[in-house]
Amino acid sequence: MQVLFKTRYEDDIRFLAKTGEKVRVGLVVAFLLAAPLFLQTYYLGELGLLLVYAIAGIGLMILTGHTGQVSFGHAAFLGIGAYCHSILMSHGVPFTVSVVVTMTLSGLVGMALGRSASKMHGFYLAIATLAFLMLVETLLGEWESVTNGYAGFAVPGLKIFGISLGKAWQQYYVDLFFTLLVVWGASNLFRTPVGRSFLAVRDSELSARSLGVNVEWVKIQSFGISAAITGLAGILLAHHLSYLAPDVFGVLESLKLMLMIVVGGLGSILGAIFGAILISLLPVALSFLKDYLPASIGQQAGLEPLLFGLIIVLFIVFEPQGIYGRWMKIRFFFETFPYYRKSSFVRQKSYLKTERMR
Amino acid sequence: MLSFNDVVHLAITGLAQGCAYGLIALGFVLIYKATEVVNFAHGEFMMLGAFTVLAWSEAMGGSFWPAFVLGCLTVGVVGYLIDAQIMRRIIGQSAASIFILTVAFGFIFRSLAGMIWGWNTLSLNTPFDGQLALGANLVVNMDRVAIVGATVILCAVLYLFFSRTRYGIAMQAASQNQLAAYYMGIPVKRLVSITWAIGAMIAAAAGALMAPITQIDTTIGFLGIKALAGAIVGGFGSIPGALLGCLLIGVIEPFADYLVPEIKGVSPYIVMLIVLFVRPEGLVPQTFQKKV
Numbered sequence A: 001m002q003v004l005f006k007t008r009y010e011d012d013i014r015f016l017a018k019t020g021e022k023v024r025v026g027l028v029v030a031f032l033l034a035a036p037l038f039l040q041t042y043y044l045g046e047l048g049l050l051l052v053y054a055i056a057g058i059g060l061m062i063l064t065g066h067t068g069q070v071s072f073g074h075a076a077f078l079g080i081g082a083y084c085h086s087i088l089m090s091h092g093v094p095f096t097v098s099v100v101v102t103m104t105l106s107g108l109v110g111m112a113l114g115r116s117a118s119k120m121h122g123f124y125l126a127i128a129t130l131a132f133l134m135l136v137e138t139l140l141g142e143w144e145s146v147t148n149g150y151a152g153f154a155v156p157g158l159k160i161f162g163i164s165l166g167k168a169w170q171q172y173y174v175d176l177f178f179t180l181l182v183v184w185g186a187s188n189l190f191r192t193p194v195g196r197s198f199l200a201v202r203d204s205e206l207s208a209r210s211l212g213v214n215v216e217w218v219k220i221q222s223f224g225i226s227a228a229i230t231g232l233a234g235i236l237l238a239h240h241l242s243y244l245a246p247d248v249f250g251v252l253e254s255l256k257l258m259l260m261i262v263v264g265g266l267g268s269i270l271g272a273i274f275g276a277i278l279i280s281l282l283p284v285a286l287s288f289l290k291d292y293l294p295a296s297i298g299q300q301a302g303l304e305p306l307l308f309g310l311i312i313v314l315f316i317v318f319e320p321q322g323i324y325g326r327w328m329k330i331r332f333f334f335e336t337f338p339y340y341r342k343s344s345f346v347r348q349k350s351y352l353k354t355e356r357m358r
Numbered sequence B: 001m002l003s004f005n006d007v008v009h010l011a012i013t014g015l016a017q018g019c020a021y022g023l024i025a026l027g028f029v030l031i032y033k034a035t036e037v038v039n040f041a042h043g044e045f046m047m048l049g050a051f052t053v054l055a056w057s058e059a060m061g062g063s064f065w066p067a068f069v070l071g072c073l074t075v076g077v078v079g080y081l082i083d084a085q086i087m088r089r090i091i092g093q094s095a096a097s098i099f100i101l102t103v104a105f106g107f108i109f110r111s112l113a114g115m116i117w118g119w120n121t122l123s124l125n126t127p128f129d130g131q132l133a134l135g136a137n138l139v140v141n142m143d144r145v146a147i148v149g150a151t152v153i154l155c156a157v158l159y160l161f162f163s164r165t166r167y168g169i170a171m172q173a174a175s176q177n178q179l180a181a182y183y184m185g186i187p188v189k190r191l192v193s194i195t196w197a198i199g200a201m202i203a204a205a206a207g208a209l210m211a212p213i214t215q216i217d218t219t220i221g222f223l224g225i226k227a228l229a230g231a232i233v234g235g236f237g238s239i240p241g242a243l244l245g246c247l248l249i250g251v252i253e254p255f256a257d258y259l260v261p262e263i264k265g266v267s268p269y270i271v272m273l274i275v276l277f278v279r280p281e282g283l284v285p286q287t288f289q290k291k292v
Helices: A009-013 A019-038 A041-066 A074-090 A095-117 A122-142 A168-189 A193-203 A205-210 A215-241 A251-264 A269-292 A303-318 A322-335 B004-035 B042-059 B064-090 B095-117 B142-164 B166-176 B178-183 B188-214 B220-234 B239-259 B267-278
Strands: B131-133 B139-141
Touching (some): A019 A041, A019 A168, A041 A168, A041 A215, A074 A095, A074 A122, A122 A251, A122 B267, A168 A215, A193 A205, A205 A215, A251 A269, A251 A322, A251 B095, A303 B064, B004 B042, B004 B142, B004 B239, B042 B095, B095 B220, B139 B142, B142 B166, B142 B188, B142 B239, B166 B178, B166 B188, B178 B188, B188 B220, B220 B239
Antiparallel strands (some): B131 B139
C-alpha cells in the first residue's frame, strides 16, 4: 500500500499525486499522441470521434454527474454547436472566432434553459429538457432559410488560421487538443469554489442553501458550462459528420450521451471517458458478435438496441457506480493487496427518498 | 377558416386522443405515487398491450373481448415482474439512473416486440367499427366513442378500488408514507408490484383501444411521452390533474396541427414547457416546499 508523504505545499494541489496515476496518464497521453503513426485512417477517424464523444460526455457529466441535474436534451446543444459553427464557417468567419461565438451562444442558451430549469427538480427537469430537445430539432428542421432543413447542410472544411486541415491525422490532433484542454479544465473546475458548489448542490440542495450557496445561480452556471462544452463537442462532431441533418441530433443521440455517463460512472470525469470508449467499441463488438451468432439471432433488426438496453439494465442493477466504480475496486484490490475484502465496497442500504415533500 | 362541423370534429378527435393519453398517464401517476419512479417505458406497455391482444385474438380465432382481457393480464404480469425482479433492487439510487433504466426497458420491449411480431404495421379487428350519428351531417367513429367510454369506466373502477377496497386504501397509505405503512403491517413491496401491474394493465387497455386509430407497430409507444407531457401539464401526483392535463393536450393537438402545420407533433411539448415555466408544479399542484 502506497503512503503519500507530502513534503511541500505544492503537493497538496498537485493533479496526479501518486506515481501510478502519473504513469497511467502519461501512457494514455503518449498513446494518443502517437496514434496517427500506427493507426489506419479509418480507425484514426473512429478514435477522433471517441474523443469528441468524451468531450460531450464530460459536458453532460458536469451537469448530471456533478450537479445532479438530469438532462435528456443535451443532443440539442450538440446540434446548436454543430449548426452554428457550420453556418458561421460557411459565411467565411475564421475557425477560432467561430468556436468562441458558438460556445458562447451554446452556453447562453444553456443558461437560459438553466434559468427556467432552476425552479424544477427531478423528472420535471428531465422531461422539460426532453421537450426542449424536440423543439430545437423541429426548429433546425423547419428554419430552412438558414439550416437548409431536412435536406441537410454541408459542413465547410476544417481550416485554422488559413491552413486547411482536411487530412484525418490533422483533424485527429485538433480533436485531441480540445479533449486534453477540456479534461484539464474540467478537473480544475472541481477545485474552484464554483465547482465545489456544484457538488454541494448535487449532494443536498437544502444544506447547500443553508451554507450560503445560491442554488439557482449554481444551476444556471452549471447549465451554461455544460452547454458550452457540449457545444464544443458539436463543433468537432460537425467536422466528422461533414453533412448535418436535424434528426442526427434527436432523442437517440441524447440517450446515447446519457447512457455513456451512467454506464461510465456518474460523478467522475474518468467515467465519461470510459463511457465514450464503451459507446465507440460497442458497435464494433456487435459486428464481430454477429458473425458468430446463428443467423436467426444475428440478423435480427432489433439486436443492437436490445443489447444496448440489456447492458444499461445490467450495469444499473449490478454495478450502479458504472465502469468507474469497477475500476476503483480493481485498483483498490491491487493497492491494498492482500487486504481487500468484499465488504470494502459494500453498498449501503438505501430507502426511498421522496421528492414530493421537498 | 374552420367551420362549426370542423371544430366539433377536431374537438371529438382531440377528446378521444386526450382520453387515450389520460389512460396512459393514469399508469404513470399511479406508479409515481407508489414508488416515485417515473416509468419512461410506460408507452411501451401500451405497445405490448396492443401486440398481446392481437396475438391472443389470433390464437383464439378473432374474438376480441377474451383476447382483450387475457392481453391486459399478460402485460400486467410483465409489469408485476419488472417491479418485483428489477425496480425493487434499485430503490434509493440517483434519479438519473432510474430514468435511464426505464428508458432502457423501453428499448428492450421495442426490440423484443419487433423480433416477435415483426416491424411491419399490423391492424387489430375490434367490435367498434361503426359510426355514430350525432346530428344532421356529423358522424363520429365508434372507436373514438369507445375510448372515451372506456376512460370513464376505468376511472370509476379505479376510484372505487382506491376508496372502497382494503387493498386500495392500503395502497394509498403506502403511497403517503412507506415506512409508517410497513409498521402497520401493510405488505408494501407486494402492493408496489401490484400497482405496477395495474398501471401496465391500464396502458395495455389503452393500447388495444387505440389500435384501430393508430394501427399497431413498435413505435406507438412514443405516445407515452405525450401522455407524460399531459400529466405534467395537469400536475403529476394527482390523478384528476393528470387526466385534466391530458384532455387539454389532446384537444389542443389536432387544432394546433391543423392551424400551424409546421409544429405538427410537438404542440404538446410547447404547451408543457409553457406550463412548466409559468407554474412549475402543474395546474393542480401536489408538492410542498419544505421549510428549514
